[in-house]
Amino acid sequence: MTGLTWGMIGGGEGSQIGPVHRISAALDGLFTMTAGALDIEPEKGRDFARRLGIAPDRAYGDWREMLAGERDRPDRIDLVTVATPNATHYEITKAFLEAGINVLCEKPMTVTVEEAEDIAATARRTGAICAVNYGYTGYPLVRHMRAMVARGDLGKVRLAVVEFSHGFHADAADADNPRMRWRYDPALAGLSGQFADCGIHALHMASFVCGENARELSSDFVSAIASRKLEDDAMVNVRMDGGTTVRLWTSSVAVGSFHGLNIRVFGEKGGLRWAQQWPDQLHWTPLNGRTEVIERGSADSPEAARATRIATGHSEGMLVAFANIYADLAEVIRARVAGRAPDPIACHYPTAVDGLRSITAIRAAVDSAARSGAWTDARPPSLRAG
Numbered sequence: 296m297t298g299l300t301w302g303m304i305g306g307g308e309g310s311q312i313g314p315v316h317r318i319s320a321a322l323d324g325l326f327t328m329t330a331g332a333l334d335i336e337p338e339k340g341r342d343f344a345r346r347l348g349i350a351p352d353r354a355y356g357d358w359r360e361m362l363a364g365e366r367d368r369p370d371r372i373d374l375v376t377v378a379t380p381n382a383t384h385y386e387i388t389k390a391f392l393e394a395g396i397n398v399l400c401e402k403p404m405t406v407t408v409e410e411a412e413d414i415a416a417t418a419r420r421t422g423a424i425c426a427v428n429y430g431y432t433g434y435p436l437v438r439h440m441r442a443m444v445a446r447g448d449l450g451k452v453r454l455a456v457v458e459f460s461h462g463f464h465a466d467a468a469d470a471d472n473p474r475m476r477w478r479y480d481p482a483l484a485g486l487s488g489q490f491a492d493c494g495i496h497a498l499h500m501a502s503f504v505c506g507e508n509a510r511e512l513s514s515d516f517v518s519a520i521a522s523r524k525l526e527d528d529a530m531v532n533v534r535m536d537g538g539t540t541v542r543l544w545t546s547s548v549a550v551g552s553f554h555g556l557n558i559r560v561f562g563e564k565g566g567l568r569w570a571q572q573w574p575d576q577l578h579w580t581p582l583n584g585r586t587e588v589i590e591r592g593s594a595d596s597p598e599a600a601r602a603t604r605i606a607t608g609h610s611e612g613m614l615v616a617f618a619n620i621y622a623d624l625a626e627v628i629r630a631r632v633a634g635r636a637p638d639p640i641a642c643h644y645p646t647a648v649d650g651l652r653s654i655t656a657i658r659a660a661v662d663s664a665a666r667s668g669a670w671t672d673a674r675p676p677s678l679r680a681g
């Protein structure tokens with residue numbers, strides 16, 4: 296198999312998500328890191344890229360230089376990951392899509408609904424792949440939950456209760472730390488803090504598992520650390536377009552909670568429970584029956600099987616979950632090059648349309664919170680008909 300080439304923008308030395316992408320993209324040997332504009336400080340970015348083994352002429356100082364350097368090369372990168380702060384995602388993603396280069400954009404895809412509509416339309420028009428990194432949907436047992444719902448094991452889903460609450464930003468004395476501060480600064484993070492940062496993962500996961508999208512929502516936002524301009528805690532109720540109700544709590548001041556991403560799904564024939572900190576066990580309780588623990592590796596769906604690498608009982612975790620997004624993208628890119636249809640299971644990766652739905656939900660949650668929780672349409676303007 297021919298390896299694909301990959302570049303990254305942002306994700307420089309010391310960044311939070313950069314190392315996860317580098318390891319995940321390389322994990323299966325599908326992508327080789329070939330180009331990068333890794334840091335807001337050009338020289339730091341070039342130096343780090345060279346230390347990662349990128350050739351000096353592809354260790355760029357900023358993303359515009361990288362676009363100019365890559366767009367006309369015969370061996371240009373097959374995929375670029377955008378892992379910069381939120382407010383920069385739109386112009387970088389748009390520019391690479393316009394050049395026909397496939398993009399995996401970090402979430403939130405953009406800051407405004409208008410920008411998100413434009414990215415979705417640009418991806419459609421150019422034919423370039425635009426994926427959004429809701430990487431937690433790459434866990435084998437999350438994919439298995441989706442398969443169980445789709446094949447009717449739960450019957451009609453009534454409720455999903457999702458939570459993404461951590462305590463890493465709870466120290467008021469450290470609130471000025473620049474790594475944390477941008478997340479609550481509207482100029483850099485956009486309209487929303489914690490809901491856009493983490494809550495949106497939980498909402499996307501509920502959509503992914505239930506196979507439904509947000510129709511309307513009602514939210515309550517709080518800045519528990521008063522100096523923050525954006526919320527650090529939110530409670531959101533969502534009515535989905537297939538009739539499921541989603542209850543969502545997200546917080547960054549939940550001391551004692553670490554990476555608290557959890558989902559429970561309750562259907563008319565049974566319930567499921569999964570927590571990201573214990574990702575290898577899925578709890579399944581049929582109506583009036585006993586609870587069964589489904590171990591990763593013993594889940595009976597092709598979706599879970601494709602996402603699983605090593606034997607039951609050994610941990611895989613977040614790096615493999617993100618690697619599954621890269622593996623999906625590699626399959627789709629290769630299928631295009633070969634002129635064949637991709638494996639349909641690989642087409643479950645989150646797309647620009649999922650990114651657009653998320654941004655619209657963020658906008659709706661901000662508006663709802665400002666109007667004391669008034670129910671607010673959460674559908675993208677371009678997807679409201681029907």
Ligand code: NAI
Nearest residue numbers: 305306307310311312332333334335378379380381401402
């Ligand atoms: P961070 O602040 O730790 O790192 C940001 C990196 O981007 C730094 O290396 C910085 O020098 C670089 N950078 C900033 N502006 C740049 C520019 N214009 N050009 C090139 N490099 C630039 O931020 P973190 O936590 O890594 O977040 C980055 C993005 O990833 C955010 O959009 C965030 O929402 C997302 N994220 C996603 C996660 C997920 O689970 N999918 C988890 C954590 C972050």
